[in-house]
Amino acid sequence: MQRLLIQLPKTAALRLLAVVATVLVARAEDAKPVSYYHDIVPVFKRSCTGCHHPGKLKGDFDLTTHAALKKGGKHGVEFKAGDPAGSRLIEEISGEEPSMPKEGDPLSKEEIALITRWVKEGASDDTPSDQLNPFKLTAPPVYPAPSVISALAYSPDGNILAVSGYHEVLLHKPDGSGLIARLVGESTRIESLAFSQDGKLLAVSGGAPALFGEIQIWDVTSHALLHSYKVSADSLYGVAFSPDAKRVSFGGADKSVRILAVDDGKELMKFDNHSDWVFGTLFTVDGKRLLTGSRDRSMKLINPENGQFIDDINKLLENVLCIARNPKEDVVIYGGEQGTARIYKIAENQGRTAANNDVNLVRELERMPGAIHAVAYSLDGAQVALGGIGGEVRVYKTADGARTMTLKGHEGAVFALAYNPAKPQIATGGYEGKIRLFDSAKGDLEKAFIPFPIKETQVAGK
Ligand code: HEC
CATH class of the missing domain: 2.130.10.10 (YVTN repeat-like/Quinoprotein amine dehydrogenase)
Incomplete structure (x- = not known):
């Protein structure tokens, strides 16, 4: 490698380095842990939270936040971080006739694999802090003068x-x-x-x-x-x-x-x-x-x-x-x-x-x-x-x-x-x-x- 670089003109050597770097980055993408916020939440939102949100708690299970997910449902915790095989969450969505979602299309193989890998990788929460509570007034509104009353x-x-x-x-x-x-x-x-x-x-x-x-x-x-x-x-x-x-x-x-x-x-x-x-x-x-x-x-x-x-x-x-x-x-x-x-x-x-x-x-x-x-x-x-x-x-x-x-x-x-x-x-x-x-x-x-x-x-x- 050393010799090859020496023998190549300088620009070509740099180009080669760039190619190697790109390949390494691509590998890193593949190995990147599953993101709860980017990969998992959209699936839950589409297929699950209609029946599992604070206003409608089927199975006493809220799937709208990581904290609620971690807390679990009627039968206790739904997942064991690092152990998909021992997690009810995975059991419910997998198999020939998955029991969840209770209605609608079952999750795709890719989605099930993604959720399984996420649990295996520790089921961590990467929700950006400004998204935890998307609306936050740091303090209640302050009125320098009376506001117009519309209702x-x-x-x-x-x-x-x-x-x-x-x-x-x-x-x-x-x-x-x-x-x-x-x-x-x-x-x-x-x-x-x-x-x-x-x-x-x-x-x-x-x-x-x-x-x-x-x-x-x-x-x-x-x-x-x-x-x-x-x-x-x-x-x-x-x-x-x-x-x-x-x-x-x-x-x-x-x-x-x-x-x-x-x-x-x-x-x-x-x-x-x-x-x-x-x-x-x-x-x-x-x-x-x-x-x-x-x-x-x-x-x-x-x-x-x-x-x-x-x-x-x-x-x-x-x-x-x-x-x-x-x-x-x-x-x-x-x-x-x-x-x-x-x-x-x-x-x-x-x-x-x-x-x-x-x-x-x-x-x-x-x-x-x-x-x-x-x-x-x-x-x-x-x-x-x-x-x-x-x-x-x-x-x-x-x-x-x-x-x-x-x-x-x-x-x-x-x-x-x-x-x-x-x-x-x-x-x-x-x-x-x-x-x-x-x-x-x-x-x-x-x-x-x-x-x-x-x-x-x-x-x-x-
Ligand atoms: C149409 C409504 C509905 C949808 C959609 C739905 N569920 Fe459920 N879920 C239920 C009901 C009802 C229960 C209570 C258990 C039962 O009757 O089977 C339940 C229970 C559960 C439980 C067990 C909770 C416990 O501790 O007993 C899990 C885990 C679960 N659901 C996960 C999911 C996931 C993940 C999705 C999305 C892929 C989903 N559910 C979508 C209705 C739904």
Whole structure:
């Protein structure tokens, strides 16, 4: 070798060295240990975690993280590092008729060999540290000033008022006397909030405009984030639970309407019949129909089982910015971009013909000063409250459409309204970042508070 090199011209010798080096690197690639993060996780994600994740623990076995995998399942540890033959994990996926995955295609020979080799090589975890918890705010958000409030919701028992913040939802005591919890998540903007009827879950829709849309499902008691489902590449709006809380519906800036299974995020329905952003979705009382409202001016009735379009229930008059259902019956109100709110029966009218036929219309309310961004029904369905660009909230009797109150004092637009289910009170929020609590029988302001922990910015040099 020595002599060969000496006899070769210098460039050729270097070239030869380069070739030898390449071959050695290639060998090293072959012998490289199997990577849990790059090789194994994608297989588990495709074939296993649908049944083995924290929200659905078949065999009490969670396959979504290395730590959970190591912990094992119902029958204890699933693998012995270095000993594939003695590992239940390998046993379950191998053989003529492997028992796992329980449904779907068995793993390929190559995949089984890869997992076997990984266990043999010690089953180590090479998850990059920044991926262990893909979203991490090192500290909860800090507010130099009140944030715009885009959504409000009371828990069904009236014990919690959920408020949209920046990167989080804040759970407040309903009288504004204190913060209960901060639900910090990945979405920078929260667009809508909904409690399940039993009050156990809170669904949040939001995202980061033009980046991602997200549905978060929170456990209201433990304040744990149960699920985060990334859907579409843009913000999501108008989240609603089905009556049994097994499904969530929502619309998007991508003009779609979707329904996901709450437990595993499976897309159960996608509806693409709107031609503009969809701001609101809701289920009928029996859960058998879905109603959506869009900037394309229509409210569409959909079969949530198969995504079949049934009918537009309204005449297309103005952009629909927000919708709410009467808690008692299948009646819906929308707030329009031109300032008019209209109440409709949610009914299938096969006889309805041309678009100029507004047969489901129950009542049109007086025009508000500017676009309506928030609408809410009182629990008994006797009142509706409307808020928007004009900065005042108006309350109407649904029976005859008469205005009963005007709630004033907001600085700037109102974007969120909610009726307290436990007492006659309305919460309002919007541009100024303040919650106002009004007596919904008399119209008096009972309390105003800033729901965000405001941190005074330090003055330089102090
Ligand atoms: C369709 C659902 C489903 C899928 C997909 C699935 N499993 Fe399972 N798994 C189960 C159920 C159910 C059990 C409980 C035992 C049983 O009934 O057989 C289980 C049990 C197990 C256990 C035993 C846990 C214990 O300690 O008892 C292992 C290991 C396991 N699964 C591994 C996997 C792997 C690896 C995959 C992917 C290749 C996978 N499973 C995919 C449903 C599933």
